[in-house]
Amino acid sequence: MSLPEFDFHAPGTVEEACRMVAGFGAKAKIFAGGTDLMLDMRRNRISPEHVISIPGIEELKTLEIASGMLTIGACVTVARVVKSKEIAAKWGALCAGAKALGSCLVRNLATIGGNVVSARPAADIPPSLMAYGASLVLKKTSGERVVSINDFFTGTGSTAMGPDEILTRILVPEPPPHSGAGYVNLGIRNACDINILNVSSYIALDGPGGAIKDARIVMGCVAPTHVRVNSAEKLLIGEKPTDALFQRAGEAALNAATPRGSAYSRASAEYKKDMVKELTVRTLAMAYREAMGR
Amino acid sequence: MGEISMGKFDVINSRAVRVDASDKVRGRALYVDDMKMAGMLYGALLQSPLAHAEILNIDTTAAQRLPGVKSIITHKDAGLVKFGVSPARYDETIFCHDKVRHVGDNIAAVAATDLDTALRAVSLIKVDYRELPAVFTVEEAMAEGAPVLHAAFPRNITAEVQDEFGDVEAAFKQCDLIKTTSLVNKRQDAAFIEPQGCIASYDFSGNLTLYSSTQSPHYIQRVVSMVLGIPMGKVRVVKPYVGGGFGPKAATNHMELAACLLSMKTGKPVKMNFDRQQVFMHGRSRHQFFHHMTTGVKKDGTIMALKHDCYLNGGAYASFGIATVYYAGSLLGGPYKLPAMKYHGYRVYTNLPACGAQRGHGGVIARGCWEQQLDMIAQELGIDPIEMRLRNMMSAGDVTCNYLDMSSLGMKECVEAVRDRSGWKEKKGNLPPGKGIGMSCGFFVSGAGYPIYRSDTFHGTVIIKLTEDGGTALVYTASAEIGQGSDTTFAMIAAEAMGIPLECVRLESGDTDFGVDLGAYSSRQTLMTGLATKEAGEDIKRQVLEVLSEELHVPVEDMDIKKGFIVFKGEKPDITALRTRYIKEHRGWSDNPAMDEELSFREASRMAFLSRGSIVGKGKYKPPILGGQHKGAAVGTSPAYGCSAQVVELSVDEGTGKINIEKMTDAHDCGLAINRTSVEGQMYGSLSMGLGEALFEEVKFDDKGRVINDDLAEYKITRALDMPAIEPIIVESNEPNGPFGAKEVGEGAIMPAIPAILNAVADAIGVRIFELPLKPERVYMAIKEYKMKKEKEKGIEGKTLAGSSQKQA
Amino acid sequence: MKKLIRVTVNDMEYEVAVKPNQTLVDMLRYDLGLTGTKNGCGEGDCGACTVILDGTPVSSCLVLAVQADGRAITTIEGVEGKDGLHPLQKAFIEKGAVQCGFCTPGMVLSAKSLLDENPGPSEEEIREGISGNLCRCTGYLQIIDAVKSVSK
Numbered sequence A: 001m002s003l004p005e006f007d008f009h010a011p012g013t014v015e016e017a018c019r020m021v022a023g024f025g026a027k028a029k030i031f032a033g034g035t036d037l038m039l040d041m042r043r044n045r046i047s048p049e050h051v052i053s054i055p056g057i058e059e060l061k062t063l064e065i066a067s068g069m070l071t072i073g074a075c076v077t078v079a080r081v082v083k084s085k086e087i088a089a090k091w092g093a094l095c096a097g098a099k100a101l102g103s104c105l106v107r108n109l110a111t112i113g114g115n116v117v118s119a120r121p122a123a124d125i126p127p128s129l130m131a132y133g134a135s136l137v138l139k140k141t142s143g144e145r146v147v148s149i150n151d152f153f154t155g156t157g158s159t160a161m162g163p164d165e166i167l168t169r170i171l172v173p174e175p176p177p178h179s180g181a182g183y184v185n186l187g188i189r190n191a192c193d194i195n196i197l198n199v200s201s202y203i204a205l206d207g208p209g210g211a212i213k214d215a216r217i218v219m220g221c222v223a224p225t226h227v228r229v230n231s232a233e234k235l236l237i238g239e240k241p242t243d244a245l246f247q248r249a250g251e252a253a254l255n256a257a258t259p260r261g262s263a264y265s266r267a268s269a270e271y272k273k274d275m276v277k278e279l280t281v282r283t284l285a286m287a288y289r290e291a292m293g294r
Numbered sequence B: 001m002g003e004i005s006m007g008k009f010d011v012i013n014s015r016a017v018r019v020d021a022s023d024k025v026r027g028r029a030l031y032v033d034d035m036k037m038a039g040m041l042y043g044a045l046l047q048s049p050l051a052h053a054e055i056l057n058i059d060t061t062a063a064q065r066l067p068g069v070k071s072i073i074t075h076k077d078a079g080l081v082k083f084g085v086s087p088a089r090y091d092e093t094i095f096c097h098d099k100v101r102h103v104g105d106n107i108a109a110v111a112a113t114d115l116d117t118a119l120r121a122v123s124l125i126k127v128d129y130r131e132l133p134a135v136f137t138v139e140e141a142m143a144e145g146a147p148v149l150h151a152a153f154p155r156n157i158t159a160e161v162q163d164e165f166g167d168v169e170a171a172f173k174q175c176d177l178i179k180t181t182s183l184v185n186k187r188q189d190a191a192f193i194e195p196q197g198c199i200a201s202y203d204f205s206g207n208l209t210l211y212s213s214t215q216s217p218h219y220i221q222r223v224v225s226m227v228l229g230i231p232m233g234k235v236r237v238v239k240p241y242v243g244g245g246f247g248p249k250a251a252t253n254h255m256e257l258a259a260c261l262l263s264m265k266t267g268k269p270v271k272m273n274f275d276r277q278q279v280f281m282h283g284r285s286r287h288q289f290f291h292h293m294t295t296g297v298k299k300d301g302t303i304m305a306l307k308h309d310c311y312l313n314g315g316a317y318a319s320f321g322i323a324t325v326y327y328a329g330s331l332l333g334g335p336y337k338l339p340a341m342k343y344h345g346y347r348v349y350t351n352l353p354a355c356g357a358q359r360g361h362g363g364v365i366a367r368g369c370w371e372q373q374l375d376m377i378a379q380e381l382g383i384d385p386i387e388m389r390l391r392n393m394m395s396a397g398d399v400t401c402n403y404l405d406m407s408s409l410g411m412k413e414c415v416e417a418v419r420d421r422s423g424w425k426e427k428k429g430n431l432p433p434g435k436g437i438g439m440s441c442g443f444f445v446s447g448a449g450y451p452i453y454r455s456d457t458f459h460g461t462v463i464i465k466l467t468e469d470g471g472t473a474l475v476y477t478a479s480a481e482i483g484q485g486s487d488t489t490f491a492m493i494a495a496e497a498m499g500i501p502l503e504c505v506r507l508e509s510g511d512t513d514f515g516v517d518l519g520a521y522s523s524r525q526t527l528m529t530g531l532a533t534k535e536a537g538e539d540i541k542r543q544v545l546e547v548l549s550e551e552l553h554v555p556v557e558d559m560d561i562k563k564g565f566i567v568f569k570g571e572k573p574d575i576t577a578l579r580t581r582y583i584k585e586h587r588g589w590s591d592n593p594a595m596d597e598e599l600s601f602r603e604a605s606r607m608a609f610l611s612r613g614s615i616v617g618k619g620k621y622k623p624p625i626l627g628g629q630h631k632g633a634a635v636g637t638s639p640a641y642g643c644s645a646q647v648v649e650l651s652v653d654e655g656t657g658k659i660n661i662e663k664m665t666d667a668h669d670c671g672l673a674i675n676r677t678s679v680e681g682q683m684y685g686s687l688s689m690g691l692g693e694a695l696f697e698e699v700k701f702d703d704k705g706r707v708i709n710d711d712l713a714e715y716k717i718t719r720a721l722d723m724p725a726i727e728p729i730i731v732e733s734n735e736p737n738g739p740f741g742a743k744e745v746g747e748g749a750i751m752p753a754i755p756a757i758l759n760a761v762a763d764a765i766g767v768r769i770f771e772l773p774l775k776p777e778r779v780y781m782a783i784k785e786y787k788m789k790k791e792k793e794k795g796i797e798g799k800t801l802a803g804s805s806q807k808q809a
Numbered sequence C: 001m002k003k004l005i006r007v008t009v010n011d012m013e014y015e016v017a018v019k020p021n022q023t024l025v026d027m028l029r030y031d032l033g034l035t036g037t038k039n040g041c042g043e044g045d046c047g048a049c050t051v052i053l054d055g056t057p058v059s060s061c062l063v064l065a066v067q068a069d070g071r072a073i074t075t076i077e078g079v080e081g082k083d084g085l086h087p088l089q090k091a092f093i094e095k096g097a098v099q100c101g102f103c104t105p106g107m108v109l110s111a112k113s114l115l116d117e118n119p120g121p122s123e124e125e126i127r128e129g130i131s132g133n134l135c136r137c138t139g140y141l142q143i144i145d146a147v148k149s150v151s152k
Ligand code: FES
Pocket: C038, C039, C040, C041, C042, C043, C044, C045, C046, C047, C048, C049, C050, C059, C060, C061, C062
């Protein structure tokens, strides 16, 4: 199989890219890391008339931590996030998600932005971003807007991003003291695998040994998009963290999950539900361990 | 046994560097898609999108009109000569004419100036279909009134095998324990990293050369000749380097035939390649097997009888399937003493890509089923599973109930080695919950008694020619180096047989012009091509010594060649005249021997050339008549059998069902190891494939018969991160029927992997699983069910006691 | 329409006219004749097409040839130095890390970039470093062994 024919564009700036996106509309596809796009084109799932390649735009490759905010340019590769000691220290769950994404060869091309925008429920980057309360900067010719990642995914493969918009940066606030997060993905093989399921949890404690004052639990592959588990979060807030509490949160997550198990999906609904619980409990324990140490 | 043979040989039984490694690490080794020819066209196939449909019309007009298109062929051009693997089941044609039988079935091919044009032309061919009901499972295919794929095969049965050796029912009557279990696997893909590809080049003298990524140039040559009606002498099949085969590349594919025909039509070389999706659509890898076995034993663990039923989901064509269904039964004849065995096997057509042969042909899942069952029996009898296996073990000289002759068998040594090296005795029964240890034995042929077509032909012929300067021996064999290291093996055998260093041997292989060789399948080459090579080498040595004898007046028996020099057993003759003559011949050369040096092979063979012209040594091999007169006796009988044993240690994450294999200790009896590094390479590779099959691999289909996971992301083979530590142990029996005592390792080594894992998982979680692969979900569900069952049992007990108090509450 | 790009491959400058939908692996193999880079899947799953692009190993089937414009590439043909084989290549030969050899170029390049960045990797890091390269023949252990033998 070969790739469909298209015109290739490599804008030098975000502004130029925005103009192209606005001009071509639905006929264009953005090439960030290409790891998804190339497959979709090869398999004839899409055949864009225009491919707009953005990994050459410097502005989209910033990776910085300043005044309590981690800014990740959309075209920062997953490999760069894996290698960043600062991210590993403060945003461990994000780092775990990045490490879990594909093989090292894929990570060298795949971008953080691409993993978010492609909006696949098995994606490794969105769960922890949601758990950390990240927001996304979307830009078009007329200006930019910031949306919470919680409101970004509208369905499998679809997002709140307009056809004339480009994701430029991801803003991840620094987690407060006495908080922690965890990410676990479950595949068939030891690593480099496509997920059967993934869960990320975040909790913030009211001081060392205190009650939970904030919690976010995100699960993937149990619905068309990554989803927050409000029931489990509510149940945690105001309580002292214990194993039993985490079990109850896991139970709540299990009840909230509505996976569509079919012969063709990677696992049955029953298994996925049980795993939502298991991974919720595990990630909460990870989050708690981290919160106690910080 | 062990390493006692070390030191007896000068070249073999060592750790040699592969003859092809230097090119391969540089990216210099040429695979078929690396080749390019002047004026070469590119071909593409039109393959069916439907699983079962009548072809009403094929319209190529639009495609014909596309600029750059040079030829379009359909059944009208290709004819309807049937081919396949086994002549008894030739059921394929190059292109379908009346109907398609699976998604990916072949309808037409295009040759064009470039690949994009060829692909575009393929998309412009219009085919009208009438969809037919399709069958995808064994049950559907064998059901009363089910649609039939091939009219000649009612109920879609490709082949049915019924065998009984000894009296199974009578034996069962003497048994203390009779156990019945089953095992089902999923269809596999061999997942070689190089997809099939070929270049066909037809010249204007009527000669056809086909370069192909194949395991058997000879079989391809025969089929091409037969189907296209060209004399075999005008068909040359050449195998460049091949990026792995593992079975599916052992049979002719439609692309090879289409490329030949396109080249004949256009008078230009035509290149064609499968992409990864087409590799899956072509299939021909391991079948899905449904095994059902009943074994009877005595209290002390003595195995008395095995009753075995098996159904194979075979896909749309027979391919290797007849052999597969026979092997699935016959390979259980060893390595245990088994007085009675009854087998009933069905190989069934379905509307899926055809299955064929894959590493461990036919025997892998059968072995998995039986070795798990033997473990369960041992457990029930309270006998250590290794102890039970040792009690039943055959040894060299034994013949199985189905006439397999154990001419050598280091099985006991293998079992003891893995037992001792793995620390089995300390570990078995003493591991914490979630950790498990398991073992299994394995057993496989070293080639079959007959070619896949019945014939008295030689299975391998080898020619060695000395270069006129005497310094180099050119070995010509049509055998197939596909990665396993056979070129190096035969170069080593040739060197050893001639008595010269490996560096003096240059080997060319994989070309039907070099002779007959059935190719790389059935683990046959080391033994069969090896024997032919050895014979050719000895022939050379004899001829050189004969000339020397004439020159020096020393009887041939009193001389030998070793490490490239002539050895005189008695008194050293005067070689001055001979050497002077040699040096005169090489005036100006800087490497002429000094007068006091030993007489070299180079000098001797130069003399031989001067006296006789080309010195050519010939070797050939065909197996003797092997045991068994029953139908199908040819599938399973072999000149020699390799065997293996394995211990697997693993842990199971009970929360998710995920298995982590921690260590494999593996012993294999390959007879004398020609190249130890390669033997270990085959062991590692087999284990990694077995691990993948046990834990991850399955080809999945949707309800239209399309492969869902036709890529190497969703078809999951073992990656570097999944491999455990492996301790390989080479056990060397001395195989009387093999070259220098050698026999197989390439396939037998995969045999114990799956059952050893099954047994270790059961040891870890306390419950048996009878379906593969052992993906986390399957393991987790098994644990969950087991726990629920146990709780229920407890609950019932609990209720009777606590019933009244509950009422009060 | 073809576009003229300028790319440095194994320290040689090339000008190549490429179609927008042409992949880097195809350009290397068919336009430049550097067939040491293999195509095993074309979909980023096997690593046979690994090349080092501006210092980073990538699957060249996932990169468009036009995107290589102005960049530097090392393929397997460029690994051998003036003094002969790279130590990794020697180790692959000696340790039996090569069977069919189809994965070998990609493996060598992945291993090379790993060692370039981290000359003393742990076994886990080695496994991680070649995790994108599938090998169906060797079971990886002899490859891991080869990489280990040349790490510091
Ligand atoms: S060919 Fe590029 S990853 Fe397989």
